[in-house]
Each structure stands twice: as C-alpha cells, then as structure tokens.
Amino acid sequence: MIQPFRSGMVTELNERSREVFRLVVDAYMETGEPVGSRTVSRRLGQQLSPATIRNVMADLEEAGLLFAPHTSAGRLPTEAGVRLFVNGLLELGGLSEEERRNIDGRCAASGRSVGQVLEEATELLSGLSRCAGVVFAPKVERSLRHIEFVHLGPGRALVVMVTEDGLVENRICEVPVGMPPSALVRAGNYLNARLSGRTIDEARSEITTELESHRSQLDELSSRVVAAGLATWTGNRTEGSLIVRGQSNLLGNVTAIEDLEKIRTLFEMLEAKDSMLRLLDATQIGEGVQIFIGAEHNLFANTGCSVVIAPYHNSREQIVGAIGVIGPTRINYARIIPMVDYTAKVIGRIIG
Missing domain, CATH: 3.30.450.40 (GAF domain)
Known part of the structure; x- marks a missing residue:
C-alpha cells in the first residue's frame, strides 16, 4: 500500500535510503528515463550491490516516493518524491x-x-x-489628474479619466434616467477632490465609506453617479x-x-x-x-x-x-x- 507523503519524511529516511533516493532523482533529472539499480550502484561506486539497492528502491516505492512505469523497468520519482527532493535534498546553485x-x-x-x-x-x-x-x-493603475462625467443620453454617461502621465481613458456607465447635468458636475467635482494624484484603488475605500455613511455632502443622485463611475473600474484586477x-x-x-x-x-x-x-x-x-x-x-x-x-x-x-x-x-x-x-x-x- 502506498503511504501518503509527509513533509517531514526526509528526516525519517535513513542515510542509505536518502542517498539511493537522491541518486535516482538526480539520474532522472538528467535523462528523463527510468533509473535501474545498476545505474545507482555505479554512481555509488559499487558500495552497495544491485540487489540491496533494489530492496531500498522497493521500500521507497512503498513509501510513495518512487514508482515503476513498467514491471521490468527501473524507477521514476513520483510528484511527491520530486517535492521531497526539492524541499529536503536539493542543493541550490548560485548565479554567476x-x-x-x-x-x-x-x-x-x-x-x-x-x-x-x-x-x-x-x-x-x-x-x-x-x-x-x-x-x-x-x-497598471495610474494616478489620476482629472475625471468628469459627460451626458450621453437617457440613463447613460461617459466617464472621462485623465491620468497624471496624460493617458485618457473613457468608459460608459449607467446613470438614473432624467439625471440633470448639475448632478454630473457635482459627482465629477467630488471625485476630483479625492482622486487627484491617487489611483482609484487607493481612494475607493475612503469614497465608499463616505457614501455609505452619508458623510459625502452629496445629494442622492450625485452619489449614485459616483457609485456608477467607480463600478466601471470594479474588477480592474482581471485586466x-x-x-x-x-x-x-x-x-x-x-x-x-x-x-x-x-x-x-x-x-x-x-x-x-x-x-x-x-x-x-x-x-x-x-x-x-x-x-x-x-x-x-x-x-x-x-x-x-x-x-x-x-x-x-x-x-x-x-x-x-x-x-x-x-x-x-x-x-x-x-x-x-x-x-x-x-x-x-x-x-x-x-x-x-
């Protein structure tokens, strides 16, 4: 029965098992091919016989660290085996x-x-x-220089945003039908006072809190415009x-x-x-x-x-x-x- 991999397993392997396992993984990393006991024996300088190595490899297979792709083939490390190697046996190189x-x-x-x-x-x-x-x-979130709302027609407005480096971005948002132009101006002035020199992400929390607590001194229609404008940038992280x-x-x-x-x-x-x-x-x-x-x-x-x-x-x-x-x-x-x-x-x- 294959035992589940445990992060502390490397300390539970005896020295011989660790060395055999390391050599199997090293050889696999080099060739991508199953590694047999004779290959490991040669790399060990004949310190252990192929028969002894086969027994160790069988124990490592039972532990879930190696597997045999075919009955008569050598062994390959499992994904858990590669993880054990990376976490506990890998010696990192350095950049020249x-x-x-x-x-x-x-x-x-x-x-x-x-x-x-x-x-x-x-x-x-x-x-x-x-x-x-x-x-x-x-x-990339850029700091803003200016924002304004432009009436497009019933229930629609254009949000024009100008970043500090001169990039202009336009998006369409929905606004209440019958919205007077003065409400759009008030919404723009409110956002300019809080967004200038900041990104939307940096100011969003403050603005949302103000709107929810009714501390913004905005009338209801202008508040809805501000909320709609911010919503056009919600989910920006997916872009x-x-x-x-x-x-x-x-x-x-x-x-x-x-x-x-x-x-x-x-x-x-x-x-x-x-x-x-x-x-x-x-x-x-x-x-x-x-x-x-x-x-x-x-x-x-x-x-x-x-x-x-x-x-x-x-x-x-x-x-x-x-x-x-x-x-x-x-x-x-x-x-x-x-x-x-x-x-x-x-x-x-x-x-x-």
Missing part, C-alpha cells in the same frame, strides 16, 4: 556574475516600456532555462496580460500525442483570465519563489509539468505581477530557482 549582468542588461528599462521589459525578461528566462518563460503583468515565450521548448520534448494535447490545453488554460489570477494568487501564499509540481496546482495536473514562479513588487512592496518558468517535472530546479528569484527582483526594481 556573468549571469547576473546578462539579466540586468537584458531587463534594462532605458528607452523601453514596462511591457517591453517584461517581454524581454520572459524571453530571457525561456532561453536560459530551455523551458517556457511566463509573466503575468496586471493592468492584465499574460506573456508566454518558449512554448516550443515544452512541445518539442513531447512525443506521445496525448501528452502533446495536455501541454496545448495547459497553454489554453493559461490564456484564460481566471487562470492567470489563480496563478498570481498562488505566488502570495509564501515568501519569494513558489514551486508547484504537477497536481499541486490544478493548472498543471496531469501535464507532467512544474512551475517555478516568483512575484515582483512595486516600491510600496505590493505584489503587482509574477514571473517564472514552466517546464517538465525534471527541470533543473537548482539552477532555475535562483534565476527566477533574481529576475523577479530586477523587474521589481525597474517598475518601482
């Missing part, structure tokens, strides 16, 4: 000064927009990891972009048709906005780089893929996006984890 300079140079913001920098960073991670690079870039580069790195390593379809389905799911948000939310459960192996995140269940992803922050330490690498479960975690971590920090410094 040349790699750091490469990332710094490729991500430099001089003369480029944030979007262009993010695309370059994603392309860079894909190339360095030989996997797929991915970045989620939410819609963003997903940049994926290097999909061919994943697709090119897949031979079985059914596995190819799983990878294609994964990329289709990633394009869905709710999936992007779930992936972004997943980066907020802990500090720094997050690693999801296979079914640990439902986006990657049954795909044979893992994701190494890290959030990047603005100058106020708010998470504003995430960048990472998607690859097979046997990706080079020791190299990719510090690479993703450093790139996320560089992006955070650039976007400020």
Whole structure:
C-alpha cells in the first residue's frame, strides 16, 4: 500500500535510503528515463550491490516516493518524491556574475516600456532555462489628474479619466434616467477632490465609506453617479496580460500525442483570465519563489509539468505581477530557482 507523503519524511529516511533516493532523482533529472539499480550502484561506486539497492528502491516505492512505469523497468520519482527532493535534498546553485549582468542588461528599462521589459525578461528566462518563460503583468493603475462625467443620453454617461502621465481613458456607465447635468458636475467635482494624484484603488475605500455613511455632502443622485463611475473600474484586477515565450521548448520534448494535447490545453488554460489570477494568487501564499509540481496546482495536473514562479513588487512592496518558468517535472530546479528569484527582483526594481 502506498503511504501518503509527509513533509517531514526526509528526516525519517535513513542515510542509505536518502542517498539511493537522491541518486535516482538526480539520474532522472538528467535523462528523463527510468533509473535501474545498476545505474545507482555505479554512481555509488559499487558500495552497495544491485540487489540491496533494489530492496531500498522497493521500500521507497512503498513509501510513495518512487514508482515503476513498467514491471521490468527501473524507477521514476513520483510528484511527491520530486517535492521531497526539492524541499529536503536539493542543493541550490548560485548565479554567476556573468549571469547576473546578462539579466540586468537584458531587463534594462532605458528607452523601453514596462511591457517591453517584461517581454524581454520572459524571453530571457525561456532561453536560459530551455523551458517556457511566463509573466503575468496586471493592468497598471495610474494616478489620476482629472475625471468628469459627460451626458450621453437617457440613463447613460461617459466617464472621462485623465491620468497624471496624460493617458485618457473613457468608459460608459449607467446613470438614473432624467439625471440633470448639475448632478454630473457635482459627482465629477467630488471625485476630483479625492482622486487627484491617487489611483482609484487607493481612494475607493475612503469614497465608499463616505457614501455609505452619508458623510459625502452629496445629494442622492450625485452619489449614485459616483457609485456608477467607480463600478466601471470594479474588477480592474482581471485586466492584465499574460506573456508566454518558449512554448516550443515544452512541445518539442513531447512525443506521445496525448501528452502533446495536455501541454496545448495547459497553454489554453493559461490564456484564460481566471487562470492567470489563480496563478498570481498562488505566488502570495509564501515568501519569494513558489514551486508547484504537477497536481499541486490544478493548472498543471496531469501535464507532467512544474512551475517555478516568483512575484515582483512595486516600491510600496505590493505584489503587482509574477514571473517564472514552466517546464517538465525534471527541470533543473537548482539552477532555475535562483534565476527566477533574481529576475523577479530586477523587474521589481525597474517598475518601482
């Protein structure tokens, strides 16, 4: 019977079992093929016989850390086994000064927009990891300079918003039928007094509290206009972009048709906005780089893929996006984890 994986299991393995397990996972990471007892014996320098190693591997299989894809084949690590390896046995590498300079140079913001920098960073991670690079870039909230409401017809008004950097954004909102122009002017004046130099997200809570407690000194019609105007920006967080580069790195390593379809389905799911948000939310459960192996995140269940992803922050330490690498479960975690971590920090410094 396969035993459930426990996070403390690595300390429960004796030294011989840990070494055999580590060598099995190391060999699998290199080749992607099942690992036999003779391979492990050679890597141990003949310290243990193949028969002894087979017994250890059988115990590891019973513990749920290894499995045999075929009766006569060697063993492969389960997803729980890969997790145990990453959490307890992996020795992280470090980035060389040349790699750091490469990332710094490729991500430099001089003369480029944030979007262009993010695309370059994603392309860079894909190339360095030989996997797929991915970045989620939410819609940037800009501070506002001016807002006004323009009457369009019965029950409709245009909300015109001008940001401090000169961007003009227009949206249509519903207002009470028969709304006098003076109510639209009062609503605009009220919002300008509270939004100027701030983003809507920064001011929304204050404005909503004022409206609900009737402390805004606005008449009912103007209050309804303000509420309608704010509602046009509700859910702004779902507006963003997903940049994926290097999909061919994943697709090119897949031979079985059914596995190819799983990878294609994964990329289709990633394009869905709710999936992007779930992936972004997943980066907020802990500090720094997050690693999801296979079914640990439902986006990657049954795909044979893992994701190494890290959030990047603005100058106020708010998470504003995430960048990472998607690859097979046997990706080079020791190299990719510090690479993703450093790139996320560089992006955070650039976007400020």
